[in-house]
Amino acid sequence: ETGVTQTPRHLVMGMTNKKSLKCEQHLGHNAMYWYKQSAKKPLELMFVYNFKEQTENNSVPSRFSPECPNSSHLFLHLHTLQPEDSALYLCASSQDASADTQYFGPGTRLTVL
């Protein structure tokens, strides 16, 4: 247990659905991250939030929409996804965006039909 929780753990959705992934950290950190890990590929950084402000968007398609209402919560809103978006979505947090260590949640396994 790293202090970072993610819900749901598994999600199956159709291409026309709208769903949201939730991440919560109980570590008092100020930076939160979304990563995507496709099968047999390295983790790809998607978004970075530092003190609730988005500081990085690594050319992520607009069908992925992040939201960070406070330093403890991070959401990833999904709409009109494609089958190739099926992956493990990981949330992480760190003291701030220039920290040395991240703590990861267990991930959400997303399947897009």
Add this chain to the structure above:
Amino acid sequence: LAKTTQPISMDSYEGQEVNITCSHNNIATNDYITWYQQFPSQGPRFIIQGYKTKVTNEVASLFIPADRKSSTLSLPRVSLSDTAVYYCLVGRTDKLIFGTGTRLQVFP
């Protein structure tokens, strides 16, 4: 951005010591070196971190030479449960580049 290079895979047997070396030739002066472990369908887990020389904790040791252009993760007496992917990362958390890591397979 400091990129790292590690072997794609390694095999070992239970009870052996495993050393995984990572190269990071363009490491910056302020960068720390961090190693993570990842099991299938789980998030990476922090193992150990260091800046220079040697660091040891209850799980592993990390050896860093004086030039800091490489580092070696040492896992003493591995068990089957150490089968995982190990990532070497350098730099601040908002600029990390995860490579493919080293897939360690431990056999009975």
